[in-house]
Amino acid sequence: MSGLLSLRGLRVAFAGEGGAAMAVRGVDLELEGGEGLALVGESGSGKSATAKAILGLHDMSSTAVTGSVRFEGRELLELGEAELRSFRGRGASMVFQDPGTSFNPLLRMGEQVAEAFRSVAGLDRKAAREAALGLFSRLGIRDPVTRYAQYPHEFSGGMLQRMMILLALAGRPRLLVADEPTTALDVTVQAQVLLFLEELKEELGMAVLLVTHDMGIVAETSTRIAVMYAGRIVETGGTAEVLGSPAHPYTEALLEAMPRPGSRGTRLATILGLPPGVYEADSGCPFFPRCRHALASCMDGLPPSVEAGPGRKSACFRTHSLSLRGIA
Ligand SMILES: Nc1ncnc2c1ncn2[C@@H]1O[C@H](COP(=O)(O)OP(=O)(O)OP(=O)(O)O)[C@@H](O)[C@H]1O
Ligand SMILES: [Mg+2]
Known part of the structure; x- marks a missing residue:
């Protein structure tokens, strides 16, 4: 089965006064059609920088994006701005964290939605209005004709985010990149929006790359997981397997720092220490200073990504000895 998206050695560096900020330091990642990852x-681990690189959304005058981003076999890093524009929306589409900033507060909601249908799906005025009204109905909005003429502030955050998602899907993309799509919403609304996203994923057969730092959300939405640390992927595998028995010490620590059911109100455990900064050069395993399983030899270069079970990989020198000891 050929992959939908393939990242190889992806690097993203932002030019700044302190030198190059190395946000992404060589990411390899595969996504199949229809898959939820x-x-x-x-x-700060580089999740958004990776997501934006897939859509070609970095400001190329101040950002170096290198390596390879292949989508259905086509190298996206070689596309010009016009080709990228037509890729966005039809090939892959992105939704961001804050729905409030995605709409123009001065324009009527219905017109903004219709405009998106016109530009992405190429519909004429009448068809675009019909499509927008249809979308309002689909979202359970009562009296869609009245609501069509209202402004963004007259809609709830959860409703705006669901609209954002549907707009991102107007061109029927094969991949939706959702960067913390529910972080700005309260918990009950978060669940509704995620469920909605899940329904659409099934309905359209599209792949979803969901960026999140909430491991609870991961368990409910994705069949595969990629764990990122300091600009690299340190572990990948099936969600149930990785959450059930992490192979990489960082994943293990992340899971321990997760709030448990019933622990509401108690203080969250955090992982002791800090990740290396974006200006720091590599020296040894980047997780070394925070790792409870580290040996002195872990400072000898970067750990390669190795097999850690069926469909699983871990970038840890000790992957095999730790799995024998039962951390995986
Ligand atoms: N335009 C920029 N210029 C310089 N550094 C940047 C820029 N954008 C991001 N960074 C830095 O790159 C690193 C990765 O940022 P990124 O936004 O990808 O993190 P993230 O994993 O998405 O974090 P979060 O969970 O907070 O959204 C961070 O250290 C960030 O400060
Ligand atoms: Mg981010």
Whole structure:
């Protein structure tokens, strides 16, 4: 089966006064058509920078994006701006964290939605209005004709985010990249939006790359998981397997830092220490200073990604000895 998306040695570096900020340091990742993959990791690990690189959304005047991003066999890093524009929306589409910033507050909601249908799906005015009204009905909005003429502030955050998702899907993309799509919403609304996303994924047969730092959300939405640490993927595998028995010490620590059911209100455990900064050069395993399983030899170069079971990989020098000891 040929992959939908393949990242190879992807690097993203932002030019800044302190030198190059190395946000993504060589990411390899595969996604099959129709697959749900969660990309998780601490804040600053490079999840958004990776997601934006897939859509060609970095400001190329100040950002170096290198390596390879192949989508249905086509190298996206070689596309020009016009080709990228037509790829976005039809090939892959992206939704962001804050629904409030995605709409123009001064334009009527119905017109914004219709405009998206016109530009992405190529519908004429009448068909676009029909499509927008249909979308309102699909979202359970009562009296769609009245609501069509209202402004974004008259809609709830959860409703705006669901609209964002549907708009992103107007061109029937094969891949939706959703970057923390529910973080700005309260917990009950989060669940509704995720369920909605799941329904659409099934209905359209599209792949979803869900960026999140919430391991609870991962368990409910994705069949595969990729764990990111300091600009690299340190572990990949089936969600149930990885959450059930992590192979990489960082994944193990992340899961321990997760709030448990019933622990509401108690203080969250955090992983001791800090990840290396974006300006720091590599020296040894990047997780070494925080790793409870580290040996002195873990400072000898970067750990390669190795098989850690069926369909699983882990970038740890000790993958095999730890799995024998039962961390995996
Ligand atoms: N334009 C920029 N210029 C310089 N550094 C940047 C820029 N954008 C992001 N970074 C840095 O790159 C690193 C990765 O950022 P990124 O936004 O990809 O993290 P993330 O994993 O998405 O985090 P979060 O969970 O907080 O969204 C961070 O250290 C961030 O500060
Ligand atoms: Mg982010």
